[in-house]
Amino acid sequence: MAITKNRNVNPFDLTVQLWPRNIYLGIGCRRGTTLESIETLVLPKLKELGIDLRTIVGVASVDLKKDEAGLLNFASKYNWEISFFTAEELQNAAGEFSSSDF
Template sequence: MTLVAGLGCQRGCDVHTLLSLFDAALAEGGIERRHVTALASIDRKRDEPGLLALAALLNLPLHCFSAAGLGVYADRLSHRSAVAFAHTGCYGIAESAALALAEHLTGAPARLLITRKKTAQATFALACAD
């Protein structure tokens, strides 16, 4: 099974905030960090220092998708954010990115294993595909 973490964050969100959310969400879901295959986000965050630092710290690849590429997942989200749409053009970055990458890596339908978890600065979701 392929597990992919989707992440969204405000500009300037630091690696410690992202790691704390990542670890807390996985712990709540009873999933060990080592089972996560890759990280995903929106292409606007491709150069975000906190996300890049998290990927380096976890030794995981970070894949980024366009808003249009994430938009096709809108009907599968647990939460549709009008604020996210206004800023990015998609209704949910973490869940959409996790689903997109899990399906991209496996060629199989993905589902959300952990729906959106949110802090003041970041969002996290975990998708899986066989």
């Protein structure tokens, strides 16, 4: 049995894969970004990283984006929960993150 987030892990001739749902996508976007534009960027990156869509719990973004149709529709299309956080909450979050010019 293999418990993994990577769809390419098959260490045995017969491998049972369990897909833990424990990944949140942090997504920022410009105003008016479409669902299709988000998919065009996010889905190939997930594939490149070997992250199966079944492991994703939801999407997170800054609260300024809570009315962005493209972002809301993206989460809805994949039946993922969506959470919004204040800029202060995001700045105080532990971890290493890439920055935005915004």
